[in-house]
Structure formats: C-alpha cells, structure tokens
Amino acid sequence: MFTLPVEVKAAATFFLTQGIKSLFGLFKVEIGGWGSAVVAAFVGAVLFFGEGVIATISPAQQEGVVAAFNLVLVILGAFGVHKTYKGIGK
Secondary structure, three states: OOOOOHHHHHHHHHHHHHHHHHHHHHOOOOOOOHHHHHHHHHHHHHHHHHHHHHHHOOHHHHHHHHHHHHHHHHHHHHHHHHHHHHHHOO
C-alpha cells in the first residue's frame, strides 16, 4: 500500500497551504488566521484522501496517478516555498 511518511505529509501540508495562500494572493484575496487553519485542514484531508484513492487502484496504474499527484504537489509547493522565502526576508 502506498503511504507517505508523516514528515513528508507535514512538510507537504505546510508548503501546499502556503502555496494556496500565495495563489489566492494573486487574486488580491488574503487568507489569514482561521482561513489558514481551514486551508491547512483541507490540504491534510486531501492528502489523506489521496492516499486512500491511490491504494484502491491497481499497481499498474499507480505510477501514473502518483506522478500526477506529485506534479500538483510540486507546483503548489513551489508557490509555498516562494511565499515562505519572501516572508523570511521581511
């Protein structure tokens, strides 16, 4: 069964939350306080649900699904890393 280590889930949740907040910032929508907590909870739930979905598909198709899942993680995570890096310099 496909599972991510807890450390990877925590880091992915943090950077994906930052990435989503950064994307909303492009549209002049600021997410802070409770909004950040809701986004983080949603991201964690999606990661948990995604693992369950990946576990139900056949091993032959898992590679493609995991690759698509990783693509989304990397793109949103890159926005999160950028936002975090910008915040450190202030």
